[in-house]
Amino acid sequence: MVEEHYAQRDPKGLFEGRVVLLAQLLGLLVAFIGENSTLRVVREVWPKVPLDGLDFGTEGKNKRRK
Numbered sequence: 788m789v790e791e792h793y794a795q796r797d798p799k800g801l802f803e804g805r806v807v808l809l810a811q812l813l814g815l816l817v818a819f820i821g822e823n824s825t826l827r828v829v830r831e832v833w834p835k836v837p838l839d840g841l842d843f844g845t846e847g848k849n850k851r852r853k
Contacts, residue, residue: 817843 816825822843829838 814843 813825813829816828820828825843826838826841829836
């Protein structure tokens with residue numbers, strides 16, 4: 788049944804959906820355990836993925852406001 792469902796879908800759409808899902812999951816990890824811990828976990832799972840220049844949108848959130 789699952790195979791039939793995927794066979795009817797556009798491969799490009801499936802790929803984009805997976806990218807969006809992964810981005811949301813990484814965003815949740817950043818929210819719960821922080822950017823540094825998330826990057827550490829991702830490096831353990833995917834050691835060859837380039838992670839330089841990533842922007843998790845947390846700039847300034849961890850800084851104290853005056």
